[in-house]
Amino acid sequence: MLQERESLEFDILFIGAGPANLASAIHLQHMVKRHNSLSKNPLDPAIAVIDKGRYAGAHLLSGALLDPKTFDEFFPDYRIQGCPVDTAVSNESIWYLTKKRKFLFPYVPELFSNKGKLLVSLSRLGAWMADEAQKDGIQLLDNTSASLPYIENGRLAGIVTDDKGLDKNGHKKANYEPGILLKTKAAVIGEGSDGSFFRKVCEHFPISTETIPQRFECGVKETWRIPPGRLVAGEIHQMFGYPLSSDVYGGGWLYALSSTLISIGFVTSLEPALPFCDPHLNLQHFKEHPLLAKILEGGSMIESGARTITSGGADAMPPLYGPGFLVVGETAGMVNMQRHKGLHLSMKSGILAAETLFESLLHNDFSTSQLETYSDRFKSSWAYDELYAARNYRGAFDHGLYSGLLHAGLQLKFPGLSITESFGKQPLDKKNALQQKKSSLITGKDTLTPDGKITFSKTESLYRSGTKHEENQPCHLLIKPDDIEEICLKKCMIEFDNPCRHFCPAQVYEIILNPHPTLKLNPSNCLHCKTCETVDPYGIITWTPPEGGGGPGYKLS
Known part of the structure; x- marks a missing residue:
């Protein structure tokens, strides 16, 4: 029962220690400090960030290419302050792969170009941002899951953290510790893709039926140490084609964080209607391609992971606010699939949330109408313009690779273009489609024997x-x-x-x-x-x- 739990009170509570919430917490604290240096009425808000990982950055995984646009806005000296940027993009290419061959695109279209972007480890970036937040006086509560929403007077008024020390049958063990009630004037929900706590909040405050269903992909990634002399620091390659058939969306990447440390991964579409897929298997086959196997030979895989990617675009975004809460980052769908980037958008949403919350603190107004101004700020921002222009990119590939590429090419000239639903699309025979995907999956499994050197179980x-x-x-x-x-x-x-x-x-x-x-x-x-x-x-x-x-x-x- 809630009345039996220990409780703590905060002015602002951030749920999730990803880049969106950490940027938001840091920016909010910076605004408070600037205000206090100039005002006779200082603010002293209690701000905390909770995260379910056992340390900051433990659950953060991405490619990761960082557009520094948002950092330049709110933290211009981030590199001087020690932000763990590995390197900047030095050269880039796009490849179409068949099983044994490769075809280089003659140039990288400007919209897809990563010139001036930064290569980072997202887990290291998150750990650094968490450290900066703590230096600014923000409490970080790691090892803490948001288990249940606490609703009071028709608004989200806090969270209940996870109970610790329950056995498999839900019985209390000797080390049992009940979860804590964390009360707050406003919560910022930034859990990443497919947020479990946000889902529970939506049970109390349902999402409008006007929002189209969100969609997802699965990214599987490995970090490798390779012999020197094969890649140049900052070299990046984007690839599509093998091992996927032309009717399946997905593709791979290889990023050189240094001349010997690389990020390699593969994205596979997730379709509940056609659920025969194995994202891990796709990455293993991807690495067997001669282009990649030659780079990896003699190297060692030192880290591996996976996560879902929100890919529905601007039209699938949920409302960004509700009674007592704001939604930021990938929980809000801040991913541009056309550019395959989301970090800068996630952090920008956090910045806009911080500006909204600063106004709430300044005027002691946490009403829903005040929190709604966050949504207005977002719609007036470059982040919204970018997402809106790319809103139809992912959907074009539902018609297959080739019509998707045509559509993507036309969008370079006409941003946001949506070709008629029937263009390039063959009538779906679900029974045949299921059988084809099942056969493809079985064939893929039968032809892979992990060697423990380049491919792994x-x-x-x-x-x-x-x-x-x-x-x-x-x-x-x-x-x-x-x-x-x-x-x-x-x-x-x-x-x-x-x-x-x-x-x-x-x-x-x-x-x-x-x-x-x-x-x-x-x-x-x-x-x-x-x-x-x-x-x-x-x-x-x-x-x-x-x-x-x-x-x-x-x-x-």
């Missing part, structure tokens, strides 16, 4: 992610017993042959056939990528945060 990749969980705790992947019995072990087995066995990058889901069909869950494997929840064809999997501190331990991703 899911077990080995999981080990390189640093993932740890308390084993004896309630399962955080919620599936109703009736759904397991009637859908997982009957309907899904017949219709889709249980694709959860394939699409999860961490082998969380297993089907045991003997002595009778059983779904076995391995929740301690979970990478917190949320692929399962977003591509589940029946929508019966609910991902909830496990005990705070669990999950991956990224340091270079």
